[in-house]
Amino acid sequence: MHVFPAATRLRRRHVLMLTGAATLAACAPHAHGHHAPAPDMRAVDSRLRQAVTRGEAPGVVCAIGHDRQVVHRAVYGRRAVTPTAQAMTWDTVFxxxxxxxxxxxxxxxxxxxxxxxxxxxxxxxxxxxxxxxxxxxxxxxxxxxxxxxxxxxxxxxxxxxxxxxxxxxxxxxxxxxxxxxxxxxxxxxxxxxxxxxxxxxxxxxxxxxxxxxxxxxxxxxxxxxxxxxxxxxxxxxxxxxxxxxxxxxxxxxxxxxxxxxxxxxxxxxSTAQDMCVYAQALLDRRAGRPSTYPLQARTLMLMTTAQQPRGGSDLRGLGWDIATHYSSPRGDRFPVGSFGHTGFTGTSLWLDPGSDSYVLILTSRLHPDGHGNVVRLRHDVATAAALALLGPAGG
CATH class of the missing domain: 3.40.710.10 (DD-peptidase/beta-lactamase superfamily)
Incomplete structure (x- = not known):
């Protein structure tokens, strides 16, 4: 595997660049006809910035959904560090x-x-x-x-x-x-x-x-x-x-x-925006709300609840992870029964139907030299997001 020491130094020098972090109201109306106060996501943003500073990934895009809204989105660091440095953007394709x-x-x-x-x-x-x-x-x-x-x-x-x-x-x-x-x-x-x-x-x-x-x-x-x-x-x-x-x-x-x-x-x-669309449509269909998700609600229940063979101690739905050693993106607060998945390149999506929430983290953690690691980041962001959404007793 080729290593780019100059690019790595470039990454470390510019890791603190912020390209955007904000709350964002979703297109869907609030379930109760009004907008709740935006949750405090400062701990989420702090951990995302830290991940870039530490070189866990050169950049990160994060979106947090709750109660049929995208309540927080954040963009930090760089999309590319070599051969030309490029800022991370919300519409980056991963x-x-x-x-x-x-x-x-x-x-x-x-x-x-x-x-x-x-x-x-x-x-x-x-x-x-x-x-x-x-x-x-x-x-x-x-x-x-x-x-x-x-x-x-x-x-x-x-x-x-x-x-x-x-x-x-x-x-x-x-x-x-x-x-x-x-x-x-x-x-x-x-x-x-x-x-x-x-x-x-x-x-x-x-x-x-x-x-x-x-x-x-x-x-x-x-x-x-x-x-x-x-x-x-x-x-x-x-x-x-x-x-x-x-x-x-x-x-x-x-x-x-x-x-x-x-x-x-x-x-x-895919992009963060498209994955938010996907996550919300899935949660809506599973909850019996109007949705464009192209499966029946009963089918989604099979996919997102434990379906492993009898006696299997690692809990898996039909495609989705529930409780295995791959489940770090659940964090400490979302309950067993929430579900999600990761990608080797540094992507993850975790969904909690009980609180109508999801946490999406997109990184290209392998860029440029294969040394990034976002396992802990996934856990920490999910924990901070759940605390912000659900309070200390959540999950």
Missing amino acids: DMASLTKPTITAPAVMQLWERGLFGLDDPVARYLPQFAAAGKAGITIRHLLTHYSGLPPDLDLAHAWQGRNTAFRLTMETAPTQPPGSGFIYSDINFITLGFLVEKLSGLTLDAYARRFILTPLGMRQSGFLPPDEWSARIAPTQPDENGHMLRGQVHDPSARRMGGVAGHAGLF
Whole structure:
């Protein structure tokens, strides 16, 4: 991996630059017909500034939603530090990494389930016969959605394979490392498989399916796979690839990149504004309010409540994380029963339907040299946000 010491020094010198932090009323009216006083988010802003100062990420965009409003948004630091320093902006486009899983692939699968095309406990091999190889005949669609399949975390990247067809073959040939249903292993292969399932049952590529049936109904015009060239100036770069080329608009995840940028586990690019639209539509639909979210409320309840196999101690919905060692974005105050997900590039979204709240944090923490770390930031911001929204007894 290439390191940019000069760029790192540049980052440290300019980390305190503030490009905006403000409260923002949402387009939706307040549920009670008036606007409540804006919550005090000074602790949130202090922690976000600290993250930039410490080099946890070169910059950050944060949005906090509550009671059908975006009650706080903040933008700190830089979108890029090399080859040219650029300020972070609210409309920066981020590589969402594994947030692709719950926001695109899982709802696509569940739309097909709503149409009656399969059962959640059907074996995957009923629809993808090659999947039965290497002892996978007993793995069900539910196992994939909850990461209880027993499959290893990643495809083999040791040799330089390329292409969707090769990825399909490698996925079908992968052997489990433990019996299905016996334990939680977070695995990209689960959602790579689900992406192939969506394509098989719908007859569309995953990116075309997502655009037609998820992003367009939600009005998310700044989101999608394979971002167009006109977005490039606003895209947050990640880090150099194997050839030293700084990734900017090409998905960071190596398996997704080898698959051409479209995969069930990674590949979505989006902005804070679009993700706020997504989060609010999800909460509204789940609560039975009018919403453009393209699933039924009962389906969303399945996706956002514990659905892991019986006896599983790591709590997972159908795509969403509830209570596992990946759940640091819940913080200390949002309750178990809230849900969310993270992305390796430094993205996270956590939602609490009980308080009608969400916390969105978008960073490109790998830029420029792969050394950023936002695990603690996610926890601390969620804790501070919940204290501001719900008070000391909240959660």
